[in-house]
Amino acid sequence: MTQETHAMASARLTDLWDDAVAASLDEPGKLLYRSNLLGSDLRITNFGGGNTSAKVKAADPLTRQEVTVLWVKGSGGDIGSMKLDGFSTLYLDKLEALKRLYRGLAHEDEMVGYLPHCTFDLNPRAASIDTPLHAFVPKIHVDHVHPDAVIAIAASQNAEKLTKDIFGGEIGFLPWQRPGFDLGLKLSRLATENPHLTGVVLGGHGLFTWHDDAKACYQLTLRIIQKAADWLESKASKPAFEGEKVTSLPGPERAAIATRLMPAIRGRIGKAQAKSGHFTDAPEVLEFVNSNALAKLAPLGTSCPDHFLRTKIRPLVIPFAGDIEATIASLDTLIEAYRADYAAYYERCKHPDSPAMRDPNAVIYLVPGVGMLSFAADKATARIAAEFYVNAINVMRGASGVDTYVGLPEQEAFNIEYWLLEEAKLQRMPKPKGLAGRTALVTGGAGGIGRAIAARLMQEGANAVLADIDQASLDAAVADFGKLFGKDRVRGIAMDVTDEASVIAAFEETARSYGGIDIVVNNAGISSAAAVEDTSLELWNRNISILATGYFLVAREGYRLMKTEGNGGSLVFIASKNGVSASAGASAYCTAKAAEIHLARCMALEGAPHGIRVNVVNPDAVLRGSKIWQGEWRQQRAASNKIGEDDLEEFYRKRSLLQRSVYPEDIAEAVYFFASDLSAKSTGNFLNVDAGNVVSFTR
Known part of the structure; x- marks a missing residue:
């Protein structure tokens, strides 16, 4: 997230349309092309926000007659990254027929239940609540986006007048109304009765534009957004947000404070369900949190429903006066006050059929002089919430620079947040995996066993930090996991376990x-x-x-951080059969491995009162993918057993009681058991994963 990405007055929007590319596409393909172009720039629309549509002629699968099909972004998804299967397809004539069934605003939500009956060609993609807003506009192509520049106008006290001043008679205006069938009818009426209009600003919400040509519609959307941005820039009062009240701390100090604050907050808000955090000190964030207007604007919350759903009713401002210990000490009071305020908001606004109150903790935390923290159920959601609040900052800057910023009215905000249709969507989402929101650090994470462990934990929803001294292998592992699980959920840190400063920094x-x-x-x-x-x-x-001191340094720092958060945790040591069974010719290795096991037991004693569990996995003869079985050790083991190097795995397989080879994935499974709640009542234990070796039996 950068200033160039978000700021309304940065580089001008670029027309990315390529006629050569478009010429090779059919109408649905052009719609996807247009959508991806619009979604590629966060100044045009936020991640997951907005939708696009086209009315396309097609042959009915049954009658073979030509019909008009509405292609429109389905429920969920992101226009910047979606594929063709992200569009819903509906018979336009059936959608028009729904007008006869509409019984008014009191029965608005029932219309959503009719949308599946309009599906064309058995398309499984669910239609969104915005479908009527596209269907009833009498133009072939329709874009609905959430550009900061236009929402700044839409969220101003005099939004309708500003719309007219900026766009003349080209763009219409409709006051705020929750999206749905009725708003679709009003949009249709406005467009039909005013054929000169090329779009409309929706109060507090965003922009609709339309045209009968795909390229022209795309270019129109860009032109309107740029016109709004240019006007705001030319009229905006200076300095923004009434000027600076607090001076930003130097970058390293901001990072250091975030490092202390984030675990302290996470520990307080993540007791019921672990949360992932995100920190940004982007220039626009610092401009807002350091401003004189922060105290006035932050409580107003956001205006656009998309922003609000991601960032909650309002952020929590955490004053910082240079004393990090005092700031941490103030968190209990601040967080409890926020929860109480949220509960009061819920009680004021709830309806008889409203869903139960959800998590009352803030999502966005603003720290003057430092930046913005965000927390959510997973890292991607926390990051995206921060991006949405940057959108909101840009909106507040634009609106307050030319007029008075107006947030979404409280009752309207509640009606969006606790909308029964939104609740139904939440209930349809997959249940969180067992390690969702949790973060794991794996040393030796770029090796065979380390990668297998990280993969297993990530499969269960965890974030993985891979720490390794081998930068090339680390980069490759991070790239691979990024493709499998998403870049948000994996980090690579070059770390030397024998270097205390390196471990602390990690x-x-x-x-x-x-x-x-x-x-x-x-x-x-x-x-x-x-x-x-x-x-x-x-x-x-x-x-x-490496094996004793390194394990101590890593375990100590992990223990300290877990203790700071106060929600327990799991430390898992990968020791060895040699830690419980002596082997001739490997005294240094066996001694170090035995030290690991005893360190784990000592830490289990100290960690128990804090809910910190410490357990050990003892592998034996894991050859495949293991770096320690490369080179000299492999040669030594083969020579010691008087066999060829290629015969080692078979030798160890036959040596085991179960006559089975042990693989990295087997070690990973044992680690998952100790890392997860499956072993919630286990600490100070070790688990042999060696296919059975009598000399390492527990005794």
């Missing part, structure tokens, strides 16, 4: 990236073999440094 970066930590997997490792008399001090120290 946990600080984790706290800034996700808000805190829930799972730490001590997995980084080496292997060595040498008779005692041949074991050099260098070899001994290297084993102890």
Whole structure:
């Protein structure tokens, strides 16, 4: 998120339409092309916001007669990244027939139930509540977007007058109304009775534009947005937000404060369900949080429904006067006051059939001099919420610069937030996975076992921070996981487990990236073999440094962060069969592994009162994908057992009681058990994953 991405007065919007590309597309293809272009610029519409449509001639699958089909973005999705299957397709004549069934505003929601009956060609994509707004406009192509510049006008006290002043008679105006069938009828009436109009500003909401040509519709949308941005820039009062009240702290100090604040907030708001955090100190955020107008504008909340649904009724402002300890101490009072205020809002506005009150905690936290924090059920949602609030900041800047900013009325905000149709959509969403919102740091995360562990935890919804000393392997692992699980849910941190400063910095970066930590997997490792008399001090120290001291440093920092948050957590040590069973010719390795196990037991004793569990997984002979089985260790083990290197895996398989090979995924499964609530009553234990080796039986 950058100033260039959001600011209304930045570089002009660029016409990206390519006639050569468009010429190869059919009408649905042009609609998708137009949609993706519009959604590629957050100044035009926010992520997941807005919708586009086209009325396309097609052959009816049954009658073979030509019919008009409305292609319109379906429920959910994002016009910038959607594919063709993201569009709903509906018979236009059936949609028109719904007008005869409409019984007025009191029965508005029942019309949504009729939309599936209008589906063309059995398309499974559910139609959105905005469908009538597109269907009833008497033009082939319709764009509905949420540009900051236009919403700034729409959210002004004198929005209708400003619309006329800026656009003359080209763009109409409709006062705020919740999207639905009735608003679709009003939009249709306005467009039909005023054929000179090329679009309309919806009060407090956004922009509709229309044309009978796809390219012309796209270019019209850009032109109207740019005209609004240029006008606001030329008329805006300076300085923005009534000028600066607080001076921004230097960048490193802002980052350091966020690192301390985020776990403290996360611990207080994430007791029922873990949350992921996001921090931004983008220039537009600092301009707002440092301003004289913050105290006046922040309580008003946002105007556009899309912004509001992501950012809640209003943000929580956390005053910061230079003392981080005092600020953290004030959080209990601030957060409880916010919850009480939210509960009062719910009680004031609820209807007899309203859903039960949802999470009363804030989503957006504004810290003067520092920036903005956001928390949600997952990292992507937290990041997107922050982006939406930056949209809201731009809107407030524009509106307050030329007029008086007006937020969404409280009752209207509640009616959107607790809309039964919105509740039904929430209920249809998949239930959160077992580790949703939790964050795991895995050392040796770029190796075979580390990658398998991270993948298993991410499959269950966790964010994964991969810490590794091998930058090239780390970059490859992060790229792979980004493709599988989304870039928001994975981070790579170059870390040396033997370097205290490096370990501390890694946990600080984790706290800034996700808000805190829930799972730490001590997995980084080496292997060595040498008779005692041949074991050099260098070899001994290297084993102890990485496998004992390194595990201590990582576990200590994870423990500290978990204790700060106060919601418990899980530490999992990847030790070895050699930690409980001595092996000749590997004294340094075996000693270090035994130290890991005993460290885990000691930490389990101290962690129990804080809900911090510490357990151990003991693998044996995990050859596939394991870095420690590459090179010298592999050669030494083969020589020790008087076999060829290619015969090692078969040798170890036959040595096990179950006669089975052990793979990285097997270790990952054991780690998941200890990391998850499946083992909520287990601490100080170790689990052998070795296909059965009698010498490592617990005793």
